[in-house]
Amino acid sequence: MRNNLMTIIKKELARFFGDKRMVFTTILMPGLLIYIMYSFMGSGLTSRFEAEEDYTYRIYAENMPSSVSAMIKGSDINVEYLDRDGVSEEDMKQAVTDKDAEMLMVFPENFEADVLAYDSMTATTPAPQVALYYNSADTESTACYQIMASVLDGYEASMANKFDVNSGDEEYDLASKEDSTGQIFSMMLPMLLMIFLFSGCMAIAPESIAGEKERGTIATLLVTPMKRGQLAMGKIISLGIIGLLSGISSFVGTMLSLPKLMGTESNAMDASVYSVTDYILLLLVILTTVLVLVGALAVISAFAKTVKEAGSMIMPLMVVVMVISITSMLGSGAPKEFYWYLIPFYNSVQGMTGIFDFSYSGINIVACLVSNLIYTGILSTVLAKMFGSEKIMYS
Amino acid sequence: MEEIMKVKGLNKTFTLSQKQQKIEKTNEKKRIAVHDLSFTSYRGEVFGLLGPNGAGKTTTLRMLATLIKPDSGDAVLDGSSIVNAPEEVRGKIGFLTSELKLEGFFTPNYLYNFFSDLYGVEPAVRDERKKRLFDRFGITQFAEVKVKDMSTGMKQKVSLVISLVHDPEIIIFDEPTNGLDVLTAKVVTDFLLELKKEGKSIIVSTHIFSLIEKICDRVGIIIKGEMIICDTLEAVKNGKSLEDRFFEIYEETVGEAE
Numbered sequence: 163m164r165n166n167l168m169t170i171i172k173k174e175l176a177r178f179f180g181d182k183r184m185v186f187t188t189i190l191m192p193g194l195l196i197y198i199m200y201s202f203m204g205s206g207l208t209s210r211f212e213a214e215e216d217y218t219y220r221i222y223a224e225n226m227p228s229s230v231s232a233m234i235k236g237s238d239i240n241v242e243y244l245d246r247d248g249v250s251e252e253d254m255k256q257a258v259t260d261k262d263a264e265m266l267m268v269f270p271e272n273f274e275a276d277v278l279a280y281d282s283m284t285a286t287t288p289a290p291q292v293a294l295y296y297n298s299a300d301t302e303s304t305a306c307y308q309i310m311a312s313v314l315d316g317y318e319a320s321m322a323n324k325f326d327v328n329s330g331d332e333e334y335d336l337a338s339k340e341d342s343t344g345q346i347f348s349m350m351l352p353m354l355l356m357i358f359l360f361s362g363c364m365a366i367a368p369e370s371i372a373g374e375k376e377r378g379t380i381a382t383l384l385v386t387p388m389k390r391g392q393l394a395m396g397k398i399i400s401l402g403i404i405g406l407l408s409g410i411s412s413f414v415g416t417m418l419s420l421p422k423l424m425g426t427e428s429n430a431m432d433a434s435v436y437s438v439t440d441y442i443l444l445l446l447v448i449l450t451t452v453l454v455l456v457g458a459l460a461v462i463s464a465f466a467k468t469v470k471e472a473g474s475m476i477m478p479l480m481v482v483v484m485v486i487s488i489t490s491m492l493g494s495g496a497p498k499e500f501y502w503y504l505i506p507f508y509n510s511v512q513g514m515t516g517i518f519d520f521s522y523s524g525i526n527i528v529a530c531l532v533s534n535l536i537y538t539g540i541l542s543t544v545l546a547k548m549f550g551s552e553k554i555m556y557s
Numbered sequence: 558m559e560e561i562m563k564v565k566g567l568n569k570t571f572t573l574s575q576k577q578q579k580i581e582k583t584n585e586k587k588r589i590a591v592h593d594l595s596f597t598s599y600r601g602e603v604f605g606l607l608g609p610n611g612a613g614k615t616t617t618l619r620m621l622a623t624l625i626k627p628d629s630g631d632a633v634l635d636g637s638s639i640v641n642a643p644e645e646v647r648g649k650i651g652f653l654t655s656e657l658k659l660e661g662f663f664t665p666n667y668l669y670n671f672f673s674d675l676y677g678v679e680p681a682v683r684d685e686r687k688k689r690l691f692d693r694f695g696i697t698q699f700a701e702v703k704v705k706d707m708s709t710g711m712k713q714k715v716s717l718v719i720s721l722v723h724d725p726e727i728i729i730f731d732e733p734t735n736g737l738d739v740l741t742a743k744v745v746t747d748f749l750l751e752l753k754k755e756g757k758s759i760i761v762s763t764h765i766f767s768l769i770e771k772i773c774d775r776v777g778i779i780i781k782g783e784m785i786i787c788d789t790l791e792a793v794k795n796g797k798s799l800e801d802r803f804f805e806i807y808e809e810t811v812g813e814a815e
Contacts, residue, residue: 169674177662378658382719385622385657386675387648552625 166388170396171403174370178404188365188404192358193411200419218242219306220262222254225269233313258297264306266295277321340435340520347420348518352490352511354416355409359452360483362408367401367459368472375555376468384549394460394545398538401456406449413448436517443527444517450534451510455483457541464548464555483507490515496522503529506537558599561727561758562621566630567594569616569782590616592782594630598760598775600726603753605773605790606762607803613782614762615654618731621760622652635726648676653720654731655713661705665696665715668704669722676723683722690718694744710741717745728752730761734768746772766800778803780810 179185218240223231234241244263246254257263269292270276276290292314296307319326328334374380383393436444459476466472486507496516503509509530516522548554569591578584591613598604606614619625621632623643631638637645659668666687673683691697694714704712713736721728733749734742749759749772763769769776770790776799777787785806786793794802 166675169671173671176667177660180662374660377660378656379660381624382657382659383675385624385647385650385652386672387644387677388675389644556625 166392167396167399170388170393171400174397174400175403178366178400188362189407189411192362192408193413193415196358196412196415197419200416200423204419204422216240217302217305219264219302219309220244221306222246222249222257222263222266223269224251224267225271225273226267227269227274229274230269230314230317233317234310237309237313239309255295258295258303261297261300261303264296264300264303265310266293267310268293268295343435344519348495348515349491350420351413351416351518352514353487355413355448355514356451356483356487356507356511358412358416359405359409359448359455360480362412363401363405363452363455363459364473364476364480365408366404367456368463368466368469368476370397370401371460371463372466372472373469375464375466380549380555384555389546390549391543391546393549394542398453398457398460398542398545401460402449402453405452405456409448409452440517440520443522444514446531447510447513447517447527447534450531450538451507453538454506454510454534454541457538457545461541461544461548464545487511495519496526498523498526500526500529503527504533506534509533558602560597561600561602562598562604562632562634562760564594564596564617564621564630564632567591567617567620567627567632568629569613569620569625569627589782591620591627594779594782594784596777596784596787598758600758601753601756602774603749603759603761603772605769605776606760606779607764607766607769607776607799608762608779609764609807612779614779615731616782617779618652618654618729618760618762621646622650622729623647624652648723649725650727650729651720651723651725652729652731653717653733655735656731657716657720659704659712659716659719662703664701664703665691665718666700668715668719672719673722678723686722686724690721693748694718710737713737713741714744717748726757728757728759730759732763733761734763734765766798766803770799778806780807785810 178188220242222244224246244257251266251268254263254266258266270290273290273292280289282289294307294310294314297303298307371380374383384390458479462475462479463469463472466475489508490511496512496519502512503526513522513527513530516526569589571588571590573581573583573586573588578586594613594617596604606617608614616625620627621634621639623639623646627640631640633639634646635649637649639646663671669687669691670683673680673687678686688697691700694717696711696715696718699707699711704715707715728749730749733745737745746768749761753759753772759772761768761773773790775788776790776793778785778793790799793799797805
């Protein structure tokens with residue numbers, strides 16, 4: 163027979179790419195959704211804890227010394243001091259609770275004199291106490307508290323400055339861009355990628371195997387002289403191609419939006435720290451992982467009578483893959499011994515972790531790739547046997 | 558006469574699931590679908606398998622088409638054994654049954670080319686054959702319409718045409734006119750006679766007497782998985798109408814028709 167494998171792959175791809183809705187939901191949408199969702203979550207998280215820059219803080223201040231109010235004026239914020247005439251302290255606190263004011267600052271009378279007279283070495287009474295009442299459930303009030311606390315810290319330091327820590331303009335954090343990117347990417351991406359790849363493959367494999375069984379179209383293929391093995395391989399390869407595209411779409415969406423999600427400055431995290439070799443290895447790991455995933459999902463789907471049944475039969479595998487994926491977030495980096503890289507799915511997760519944090523060794527990646535290909539071969543053989551089994555195909 | 562299909566002692570037993578046992582109110586775990594079935598058909602003949610529903614006709618044809626394997630026995634089709642060389646058999650036969658569906662997403666044109674590729678038909682031969690068959694069945698104007706958007710009759714015609722992409726010597730046809738309107742049914746029976754004229758060997762299963770009388774040279778009556786009688790149509794009829802003969806035979810074997 164001429165190249166039946168190619169014929170099957172071509173047909174499967176024609177089926178998929180001919181259906182614009184399927185292309186959109188399987189390939190374009192995941193990447194787009196992830197990008198939008200992560201970007202939105204990132205900016206949402208940041209703004210959740212940051213007040214607007216030109217916000218005017220409404221403050222009740224009791225006994226505020228002029229030296230402190232001068233410092234507040236000198237710092238770069240807008241403050242409105244609320245009128246305290248005839249307002250009891252209880253009412254002022256209530257106003258903070260009700261978010262009608264951001265803060266109540268209570269200084270002791272003669273604060274400046276007390277502070278000057280106070281010597282921590284010889285004092286027998288507690289140091290003068292400033293009370294800052296704020297509302298932690300209110301973003302602006304929290305921001306106000308942080309600003310005032312640091313203003314007062316500065317005030318204290320200006321009176322008895324013995325030494326400073328990191329007060330210059332220098333860059334003190336000496337972590338390289340590689341390190342910080344590697345740390346975050348190696349923690350997040352292997353897990354996310356596995357989940358994306360799984361959901362991408364899950365969207366297509368049951369339809370292509372159990373769906374054909376359900377609709378009776380697989381029997382039409384099985385009465386042709388084509389070898390069952392070719393049909394199995396053709397299905398796995400074409401599903402792999404589609405799964406890979408779906409995975410890459412999610413991957414690109416993640417890479418582009420992850421810096422936004424983490425709220426890190428763009429120069430601390432940069433996908434360009436990885437070399438072309440790193441990306442090629444990553445792509446190879448992803449490719450072989452997709453093949454194993456598709457193979458496993460195809461075998462499970464072949465057992466099912468309907469697409470719906472396949473969906474529920476896949477669930478246990480999904481849980482296993484998710485749990486394995488989380489291992490990238492636990493422990494201290496990828497294991498070094500190569501035999502870990504023979505365990506399906508775990509090898510992919512740890513291989514990707516190694517690539518992202520620059521700690522991979524060639525032999526481990528090779529072990530991962532080769533074992534994945536062997537698993538694909540085994541799964542493909544099993545699938546071919548199942549195609550040949552009348553009990554499974556026409557029950 | 559050259560033997561083209563020799564079926565010898567085919568047996569097939571199905572295991573009943575508990576659910577099926579409940580539905581059929583039986584405690585049997587096994588159901589004998591086909592028992593020690595043998596027959597021979599000759600090149601250029603139309604052979605008819607006649608029998609009531611559940612007699613084992615479809616199971617027999619599925620075994621001959623290598624979709625399922627016999628428990629024991631064998632059949633040799635044009636020199637290839639269904640047990641030892643199922644792939645060879647698949648290349649030699651055209652099998653058509655309502656269970657074999659076409660993917661609704663594709664057009665007849667695409668599917669014809671796809672299956673031609675799987676059967677290894679050369680493109681030039683394929684295009685000539687496609688044009689002839691599409692014209693013959695009035696598919697040409699629907700060649701680019703998705704199968705799912707077609708009428709049942711048109712779908713059936715497309716299935717028929719596609720089962721013949723490789724111009725097989727042996728055509729196995731399960732219930733060829735089931736579910737078809739009278740016009741389409743006539744198109745199909747006329748076509749079977751044409752194929753016979755071309756020298757093809759055809760085996761059909763049916764429970765329709767008139768169809769057998771119209772197209773078959775040789776007929777085998779199957780009841781409860783066993784071949785009761787197998788001979789030329791005239792010999793089976795024995796001077797009566799096929800319908801009368803069938804009920805006679807049925808009564809002799811099973812007793813009064815239930």
